[in-house]
Amino acid sequence: MADPALFEFLHTEMVAELWAHHSDPGPGVSAGPRGEEARAAAGKKMSLCVLEGMGFRVGQALGERLPQETLAFREELDILKFLCKDLWVAVFQKQMDSLRTNHQGTYVLQDNSFPLLIRMASGLQYLEEAPKFLAFTCGLLRGALCILGIKSLVTASVASLPTCKFQVVIQKT
């Protein structure tokens, strides 16, 4: 991770490239006047899924490589702390700003100046565009958790740029 700007540029291009194709999601979506909106919505969903999937595979590889020298994790909270500290530092060169939990399998990770959003705006401008820049990171968290043995569902929300919250819900099987 020599230069953080390299990953930021790559990520921006990835999102732009996947979004450019969202107007043709492929067959299986209804045609007609309502079809236009349905197609656009389905395309957006596909792109978000693809981004999240990419983040997932990267998260799996990082989840294998980063804890290599550390000792075995004792419990779930240790794994979440590892995500907030080591994983975030490795990818974004800073730690997560806050970690909250309800002790019943839900964790909220808050980053007050998320590096992938900080270049965009400060405040409420571009709020609708923000979610697609968070999909990859959601997948990253989900992949790392999966490889460390926790099945989870990760969603992100933005109230105002560049602060964003990642909500991790542990799936109990």
Next chain:
Amino acid sequence: MAVCVAVIAKENYPLYIRSIPTENELKFHYMVHTSLDVVDEKISAMGKALVDQRELYLGLLYPTEDYKVYGYVTNSKVKFVMVVDSSNTALRDNEIRSMFRKLHNSYTDVMCNPFYNPGDHIQSRAPAAPLMAVSVRRAFDSMVTSMMIQVC
């Protein structure tokens, strides 16, 4: 030098298992399979212990008259099992530890290979394939070969 090296996934199926000499393979497979019970025991014992330090290296799992079996578990609950000839008394604990560390590094490299799907068997493709660089899986194979004993 090891006579058998096995990498076992979280769900307890083998991702990679290789033994030398190749004729009595089943015996080593069975030994690795039985050692999984000991590994699980050690992991749950570690969980209950109040010691802060939780090591990845599990140490000697069980000795038989001909062989000694060592174990190592990663943070992703992937287990490495190594069977070593008992007659080789010169092999010290830190040598086994360093062999496991090399194995862990190679396994991490395989995980980072974009053509490897987590959960697949670790096997390199036929050499006929037009690959420019040495595949990571073949590197894993050759790393394991370097750890194994030369039995002629």
